[in-house]
Amino acid sequence: VVAGVSGGSDSVALTLLLLDLSKHGGFTVAGLAHLNHGLRATADRDGSFCREFAGRLGLPLVVECVDVRARARENGLSIEDAARRVRYEFLARAAASLAAERIAVGHTQDDQAETFLLKLMRGAGLTGLGGIYPRRDGVVRPVLDATREQLRAFLTEAGVPWVDDESNDDVDNPRNRIRHRVLPELDRAAGASTRPAIARASSLIREDAQLLDQLSRERFEAVAKRGPDGLELDLAGLGGLPAALMRRVLLEAMRQVSGGREVGLEHVESVMAVVEARHGGVDVPGSRAQVHGRTLVLGQQKGSVR
């Protein structure tokens, strides 16, 4: 396993816990991976800390610098979305270079609760509220059930330092406002920490989503086929689906032809309206959804070069 490290308490604790766990066999820690996002004033300090940390543990460290802002511009993504994509692409390269089979990252129950509320307030629908997955696509999150407070207590007791990211205190950033303002008020309303409850809700939603995604994949295979003009979906088959499955089938179809662009719920809604009308068309990210007879074709947009 390769561990992604920022130098913060979560990833430093993750690394130590992984090393401890690896003594029981079953896996080894192949090394650490640190990405300089080109976003923080403290990037150099964080990089130095990680080099020293890896050196002290006798572990190889893979470091890369990327321009997240440029990536965000290129793909029409928010800085947070671009940073996430760039980070996992980097971690996959780091894993390959260290011959690691898994990537471990230090998300905590705090991240889970914050992510849930962030997605909620932004109108997350089909997949967002499932939040952060404990294991998925080769990435594992062994400290997802631990709180940040628990990990910091563990490091303090072990006498291990970490670096603080001052940008985490800026409440103009939505995630930080959720951390420092919204969650404490929600805790007060509940009379206890609400992180475990939010994490559990998130986990149940993932469980539901897993089944619905599986059913949707089966339906997708049944109604979709590649045609000369793009991806073709059978309108009669689509129309017979319950809304929960139709949304997911349309989302999957649009993702397949989006060329990496973000597909949102509003695009699903607009294509659903076309499916219900069985007539007309609408532009969606990277393609156009157009009714041709008994088929919905997701193909190239008008005006684009064939």
Added chain:
Amino acid sequence: VVAGVSGGSDSVALTLLLLDLSKHGGFTVAGLAHLNHGLRATADRDGSFCREFAGRLGLPLVVECVDVRARARENGLSIEDAARRVRYEFLARAAASLAAERIAVGHTQDDQAETFLLKLMRGAGLTGLGGIYPRRDGVVRPVLDATREQLRAFLTEAGVPWVDDESNDDVDNPRNRIRHRVLPELDRAAGASTRPAIARASSLIREDAQLLDQLSRERFEAVAKRGPDGLELDLAGLGGLPAALMRRVLLEAMRQVSGGREVGLEHVESVMAVVEARHGGVDVPGSRAQVHGRTLVLGQQKGSVR
């Protein structure tokens, strides 16, 4: 339709909007229904207001007084849960006495967002996050997509008074803290009102839940039957279900034998553990879940009279 009225802005606006809408035909307003929960200091004032309001509109008014605290004690419910049950039982009686086919209540988008966050912080899982249904079990909620602010602006413009419930300002009450503290902070994080986003998430979860509930009912019919000792569930059939369906089938089974007691997620979890072990048993609300050979029997608890 009979409209449930408290005297607050939401139900007063609901009544006027229903009367307006009824001019276009399709339904008539059979009357109003007001419940005195025996909880508020302002109950007499609210009752008088509703009598006067109904009189001014020339509509019959059904009034009842109930002791919600006693009901909460009897059924081991929270005051809020007991009040909700008592209210809908009363509204059903009021509808019957007025020969109304539907019950209309004044829930708003604000209630939807508050309910979602309340359920979330309390660890709602399977069904809770779907929030408030626009129409269900003979109850309709025509102003669920409107905000409280919109309804008050409408009343102010129309020159129609309503009564304020001062208990809504007490932030020691969890719902009020969510209304006055949590939601405004969440709005600040998002840079806009988050009520529409939460309402949309809630609506998507309802859509998903509708399909999963339907699939679960089919599975329940396949694995459950009445036996001499109680409700019998086939362990092999249960064991083969995806977790999302197993939880719902077990919840439905426990509800059928709970005698009206609240069945929670923690009970589902404990019975799932018994199903996985295929051995042993556990007490759940109103019954005991016990493995007998290839069957899980939900029957009377040990020590209870047969």
